[in-house]
Amino acid sequence: MTLLELDHVTASYGPVQVLEGVSLTVPEGGAVGVLGANGAGKTTTLRAISGTVRTGGTIRFAGRDIRGLRPDQVAALGIAHVPEGRGTLAQLSVRENLAVGAYLRKDRRQIEKDIEYCLELFPNLRNRIGSRAAALSGGEQQMLAVGRAFMAKPKLLLLDEASLGLAPSTAKTVYEAIRRLRVDSGIAMLVVEQNANLAFSLVDTATVLETGRTVLTGTSAELKGMDEIRRAYLGG
Template identity: 70%
Template sequence: MSLLELENVTASYGHAEVLHGISFVLDENAAAGILGANGAGKTTTLRAISGMVATTGKITFDGKDITGMRPDQVARLGIAHVPEGRGTISDLTVHDNLKVGAYQRHDRKQIATDIEFCLDLFPNLRERIGSNASALSGGEQQMLAISRAIMAKPRVILLDEASLGLAPSTAQRVYQAIRRLRAESSVSLVVVEQNAMLAFSVVDHAIVLEIGTTSLSGTKAELMGMDAVRRAYLGG
């Protein structure tokens, strides 16, 4: 069943149109990828879903038209956005950042359980639980940003370049945790990545953007079998 759907969506910054009619579907309990080079419109697609840029077309979440909603309204409906650049609160501790992620919730026992789940998912954070976010490494900040999104108890998490700037081994650990999140929860994911191999380790299907338009789409197997995708993204 379709949970999130974009129909012929355009997005603009001022007078500059960046997306030129994107269509995209995310099913319940699924993970979809958005691939493409820098400037292709990947981040803008997530911002369009989150209500951070001016859009036309139609964006539907759980049967509700959310086109033009404010970011806070979109978040309250159950869409959490982990932006490029991580977005932790630097002068709060890891533990307080996790509690901030759950600020709209009132189920205290479940909040404590979910904090424990995040610390189990990312053991580095358990070791740094009392440290300010500003003292964390880049990889640990990414782990904390994802954990904050989990703490909101969303139905969809939008992940923007989770591997950006990370050492390969750290990026692998982050994506190992994302795969476990998929296996152990009902959350759906939209994964924006330049590293297609990491994205394909998580997603069921994907679209490839080029200069704000969809150039390719298909299942993971279909895309990995395409010569153009192998040459551009898989080193083949």
């Protein structure tokens, strides 16, 4: 069943329209990539879903029209956004950041178990549990941002460039953990990623954006087989 559906979504910053017609679907439990050059509108697409930019068109989540809802209302429906540039609370500790992620939940005991799960998923964080987020490395901050989003127990995770600024081996570690999270939790994911090799390690299908428009959608295997995708995103 379809969890998220965008149909000809437009978005504007003030008078400037930057999305001209983005259409994509994420099935329940599915993982979908969003590829595209710098400025193509990938981040804006995620913002359109989470309610932080003015939008047109249709955005349906779990059978209801969510376009125009406030960010807190979207989050309460089960959509967690890991923004570009991470979005951890710098002055709070690792444990506090994880606890804040669960602020809408009441199941105290399960929250403790889920914090423990995050620390198994990201062992680096266990060693830094009392450290302020600001004192973490870039990779550790990215792990914390993903962990914090998971703590909300969302139905859908929006991930924006989780590999940005990380060493290749760290980026790989982060994506392997996200993949395990996907398998363990069944959380659906919409994944913006410049590094298409990493994206294809996680997603089943992907959508390619060009200047604010969907131009192509296919399975990972189909896209990897296309010359123009290889040239543009896979380094050959």
